[in-house]
Amino acid sequence: MTTSQPIVNFRELLKRPVCLLGLGFGSGLAPKAPGTVGTLAALPIYWLMQDLPLAIYLAITLIAFIVGIWICQKSADWLKKDDPSAVVWDEIVGYLVTMMAAPSGWQWIVIGFVLFRIFDIWKPWPISWCDKNLHGGLGIMVDDVVAGVFACLGIQFFVLF
Numbered sequence: 041m042t043t044s045q046p047i048v049n050f051r052e053l054l055k056r057p058v059c060l061l062g063l064g065f066g067s068g069l070a071p072k073a074p075g076t077v078g079t080l081a082a083l084p085i086y087w088l089m090q091d092l093p094l095a096i097y098l099a100i101t102l103i104a105f106i107v108g109i110w111i112c113q114k115s116a117d118w119l120k121k122d123d124p125s126a127v128v129w130d131e132i133v134g135y136l137v138t139m140m141a142a143p144s145g146w147q148w149i150v151i152g153f154v155l156f157r158i159f160d161i162w163k164p165w166p167i168s169w170c171d172k173n174l175h176g177g178l179g180i181m182v183d184d185v186v187a188g189v190f191a192c193l194g195i196q197f198f199v200l201f
């Protein structure tokens with residue numbers, strides 16, 4: 041058994057469909073700010089989902105979360121790291137959580153993007169607690185989903201006021 045790091049490039053990702061998803065279709069390979077680039081990868085997914093009935097949107101997002109636990113664990117195992125920055129499926133799902141029930145319009149897409157990145161980067165409590173205390177695929181996913189909930193609440197605050 042070897043402990044060397046895997047070769048991580050787009051060609052290798054194509055051989056590992058689960059890791060291709062985990063690394064956000066390759067966006068997690070960005071040399072700088074892979075979480076932000078991974079969140080950008082969520083924009084076309086959101087764009088395709090935005091007009092769905094809320095129940096279907098929530099069901100798809102829930103499935104992406106549940107399957108994402110496995111996707112993130114498999115990707116982390118392949119990269120031989122506990123919570124690799126290249127794994128950005130959690131950012132994709134976190135952004136989908138951010139945008140549930142968001143109003144239509146490009147400005148809301150931008151506001152959601154900015155709010156999600158702020159909460160994901162700053163990690164106020166309880167996001168920071170989740171990040172430090174939960175591990176594996178679940179740990180990778182949960183802090184971003186909680187950041188998405190905070191960002192979603194921020195959007196709803198802007199809508200109301």
